[in-house]
Structure formats: C-alpha cells, structure tokens
Amino acid sequence: MPATLEVESTLTDRYQTTVPETVRRALRLGKRDKIHYTIRPGGEVVLTRVEAPEVDDPVLGQFLGFLARDITSHPERLQAIDSTFVQRIQSLTGGIEIDIDATLSADDE
Template identity: 35%
Template sequence: MGALLKEESTITAKGQTTVPKSVRQALGVDYGGRIAFFVDEQRRVYVRKAEVEESADPVIDHFLDFLAEDMIKNPRKSVASFPKALLDRAAVLTAGMTVDLDAEIDGDVSI
C-alpha cells in the first residue's frame, strides 16, 4: 500500500501521543474531535475519524430536566439578564480583540 501521508509521533510515559497537524487535517478532526484506531491481523494500525454517537449522559439529562422544571415553576427567576456593569466590564476587557473561531490551530496539539 502506498502511503499518501507519513508522519511520526512519540509516545509518552503515560501512553499519550500528539496527532500531527497534517494527520488531523487529513482526517478532518480538530480539538475535541475523536479518532478510532483499528489493528488488523498483520498488526497494522489504521486511524479514522470516529463516528459521532449520540450518547445520553444521565447526569446531564437529569440536570437539564431540573432546569426545565425550575423554569416552568419560576419563570421570572430562572432566566435573568446579565447586570449592565458586568456587560460593560466585559466590553472594556475585550475591546479591540478579534477572535476567529474557525481559524486553524498552528502546530501540534496534544489531546
């Protein structure tokens, strides 16, 4: 099999490694993304972008149910706007800043 891409990465004492940027880009994964490893009979390892599974988290589900019930029981207390002073302070602290949430991450990223 001819490789389209070859990269190397070191495994740490804790068994962790960095997925090189070019591999992340080829797989279409970014920070927080998931990858799946497959090992065949010849002990070759394949890496793919993991399929997204909708898994229910019982703790989150119960918390969201609690919030929904609280909002119904206390409609005027459950949701409140931020105090103006907090919004003004946030505006001062972030004045002149620009953030591109879709920008690529430069360099290697350890996950």
C-alpha cells in the first residue's frame, strides 16, 4: 500500500492559502490552473486538477472559413508553391525537433 503524504498550509485573514509545492507537483498544477474541490459526507475534501477543455480559437476558425470560401469562389487564384521555396523552408527547419506537449518557459508565456 502506498504511503500517504500529508502537508499543511495556513489561511490568511482573507481566507486565502498557498497550495504547497508537493500538492502542486502531485496534481501537475501550473499558474492559472483551476482546482476542483469534492466535499465528501464525512467532511473529507478531495482536490483535483480541472482539465481545461480544448477550445477552438474563434479568430482562427473565422480565418479558415474565409480561406475556404475564397478558395471555393476563386479557384483560379490558387498557385502552386515553387520547389525552390519548399527546399529553402526545409533547409531552415530541418533537424529541428519540437515537443508540442512541452510546457512553455516563463519567457514564452
């Protein structure tokens, strides 16, 4: 049976507290994340991390809709990408690995 870890924090005069580091790590909490409280009948409170729903970007959706309408209305405007341009892009980005799931650094937020 895994060991139980216990930590404490103190309420301020305004009923606020800092979530202890061990709890933040256990719940994988970051700045601006939300916490869900489940209060059980015996008075026990369970904290869980609220998983943010994936929200579509309304501006991007509108832009993609605009592109789709424009392509449908004016297919004659479409142009093939020059192979030299593709090679140039590949030379600039080749060998660069990106972890899409990696957390952004404080400078990138």
